Amino acid sequence: MSSFVASLCLCISAILLPLVYSTSSVASTNGGNETDRVALLKFKAKITHDPFGVMTSWNHSVNFCEWYGVTYGRRHQRVTHLNLPYLNLVGSISPHIGNLSFLRYLNIANNIFSGEIPLEIRSLCRLKYLYLSYNSITGKIPEDFSPLLEIEIISLARNNLSGVIPHPLANLSSLKVHATATSQDN
C-alpha cells in the first residue's frame, strides 16, 4: 500500500554573510547557563523513545556541557550547538528550545520528531543552522523567521509540513531560497 505524502523542502542558504561580527559582548547574565540546563532537561523530557540510549548521558551526575550532542561555548558559558541527528529519537520538540538563547547550530534531522515546530524557535536570534529534515513534523511552517537574523540554512525537507516559504525571509537579499515540493512513498 502506498500513499502519497507531500513533503516540503525549504532550503535557504546564504552566501554573503561574514561581514558583520558583532563583538558587543552581552554580559552573561547570572544563571544563564542554568536556563540552558533547564531547557535541555525539558527538551529531553519530550523524548519518549531513545533506542541508542544517548540521552542517558543527560543526567544530573554529569555537567550538562558534557551531555551527548551538546557543545558549550566557554566565552558566554552557554550552549551553542545541539547536534542529535540520526538517532531514531521519538518525541516532540519542546518549546523550551527557545530558551537556548546562544544556540547557533541545531540539528535533530533524521529522527522521528512529530508535532509542530514550536514558535519559540524564533527566539534563537543567534541561530545559523537549523536542520529538522527527515522527521515527522506536522503543522504549518512558521510564517515569520525574520527574528533569526543570523540564519544561513533552514532544512525542513521530508516532514509533513504545510504552508509557504515565510515571506520576510524570502525577502532577504543575502539569502538564496530554494523551495521544492517533493513526494514520498509510504
Ligand SMILES: *[C@@H]1O[C@H](CO)[C@@H](O)[C@H](O)[C@H]1NC(C)=O
Ligand atoms: C554557570 O555560570 C556560573 C556563573 O557565571 C558559573 O559559576 C558556573 O561555573 C557556570 N556553569 C558551568 C557549567 O559553566
Ligand SMILES: *[C@@H]1O[C@H](CO)[C@@H](O)[C@H](O)[C@H]1NC(C)=O
Ligand atoms: C550519567 O551519564 C554518564 C556519562 O554518560 C554515565 O556514565 C552514567 O551511567 C549516567 N548515569 C545514569 C544514572 O544514567
Ligand SMILES: *[C@@H]1O[C@H](CO)[C@@H](O)[C@H](O)[C@H]1NC(C)=O
Ligand atoms: C523557557 O521557556 C518556557 C516555554 O517557552 C517558558 O515558559 C519559560 O518561562 C522560559 N524561561 C525559563 C527561564 O525557563
Ligand SMILES: *[C@@H]1O[C@H](CO)[C@@H](O)[C@H](O)[C@H]1NC(C)=O
Ligand atoms: C500529514 O498531515 C495531514 C494533514 O495534517 C494528515 O492528514 C496526514 O495524515 C499526515 N500524514 C502523515 C504521514 O503524518
Ligand SMILES: *[C@@H]1O[C@H](CO)[C@@H](O)[C@H](O)[C@H]1NC(C)=O
Ligand atoms: C521586502 O523588502 C522591501 C524593501 O526592503 C520592503 O519594502 C518590503 O516591505 C519587504 N516585504 C516584506 C513582506 O517583508
